[in-house]
Amino acid sequence: MIAWIVLLNLGHFYNSITTLILSSICYKEIITLSESKQRTNLFGKFMDWYIYGMMIYYVLPMNYLKPKLVESFILPDSFFHLILFQYHSFILFCLFLIALVLFVFSLELDKCQYQVEKLTMNLLGALFVVFIPSFASSNIYKGLYWLLFPHICVVTNDVFSYTLGQIFGRTPLIKISPKKTWEGFIGGLICTYIMAFILPIYLQGSQQMLCSMNEIRIRPFAEVACSNVELEQYSRIISLEMAGIQIHLTRLQFDSLVIATYASLIAPFGGFFASGVKRALNIKDFGNAIPGHGGLTDRFDCHGLMGIFTYFYLNYIIYKDQMVAENLSNVLNSMTNEQRIALLPQIISQIQKLQ
Known part of the structure; x- marks a missing residue:
């Protein structure tokens, strides 16, 4: 708990890096499982991490290093700007072609089935422990609350589902x-709903938790501040009527209850899916990083689904207008000055048509 509090106060950038490190450890656990059937040669190990590197390269400019966040230290037309933004899609396509050619050349007649199974396992692992959790990194820059709260929802739901299931459980939920x-x-x-109703009351005015960030700050423990307008949007009262009863919630409470609903109804299926994979592989845990609790993948099997839902809810419901402006800004930041100048007449033409 102390480590978690320190990490939160370190700032948005360090929480984002922690997400990347955790995904790397989870991926290592998954590729270790795929190696359990046969000993993997050096080239096979290279391909394992080549796939991981390709996936990280894909998500870096999308969720970790958006153009707007890094414009203060990655200048337009610089080498890093070219490979991360301007030519990102083309480079990614080339990396995929290289992976395809290398994999085909590595196939052996007596190991072909194992190699295809291993590739499938690694791709699936990269999807669930690299691509999906990467959205949590993007959420961080909307406010640390959107990293903290979804994970608290998962933990609360997991703890009380297990505890109350042990005490009152009689009816099986799922065969797996x-x-x-x-x-x-x-x-x-129910317990997750109660937590989601109460916790926002205590964090309602916290700038450290609720203020968004428009740039990456390397300095740890940097002060977070924002305008009263940004904080007041979370304090706005929303009135709901249910069964003739009038319910008044702040916007933060309402959004928290929506996320809590997903955490309770859908996110547990990430854990059920992980259970199915473990049964298929005839293993108890994905690893032993946490003594008595298995590996990190066992602990974070539901959290990835929370990150991706929170991302879409934030960007397409809460901040949908800002999302359009942010996407346009990202496109412009990834273009050269010549490309922007060439685009200007088209923009003017479209504006004139709307008028």
Whole structure:
């Protein structure tokens, strides 16, 4: 808990890097499982991490290093700007072609089935522990609350679903996880709702938690501040009527309850999916990084789904107008001055048509 509090106060950048490090450890656990059937040669190990590197390169400019966040230290037309933004898609396509050619050349007649299975496992692993969790990094820059709260929802739901399931559980929920019960599932939902109603009350005015960031700050423990307008949007009262009862919530409470609903109804299926994979591989845990609790993949199997839902909810519901402007800004930042000048007449033409 102390380490978590320190990490939050270190700032948005360091939380983003931590997400990347955790995904690397989870990927290592998954490729270790795929190596359990046969010993992998040096070239096979290279391909494992080549796939990981290709996936990281794909998500870096999308969720970790957006043009707007890094414009103060990655200048337009610089080498890093060229490879991360301007030619990113083309370079990624070339990396994919190289991976395809290398994989085909590596195929051996007596190991072909194993090699294809291993490639599939690694691609699936990269999807679930690199691509999907990377969205949590993007959420960080909308405010640390959107990193902290979804994970608290998962932990709360997991703890109370297990505890109440052990006490009151009678009706099996899903065949792949016999210990999961409907009583625990519903109890976890109710407890997560209670937490989602109460926690925003204490964090309502916290600039450290709720203020968004428009740039990457390397200096740790940097002060976070924003305008009152940004904070007041979370304090706006929303009135709902349910069964004749008028309910008043702040915008932050309402959004938190939406995320809590997803955390209770959908996110647990990330854990059920992980259970299915473990049963298919006939293993108990993905690793042993946490004594008595398995590997990091076992602990974060639901968190990736939370990150991607929070991303879409933030960008297409809460900040949908800002998302359009941000996408346009990212496109312009990835262009050269000549390309911007060439685009200007088209923009003027479109504006004149709208008028």
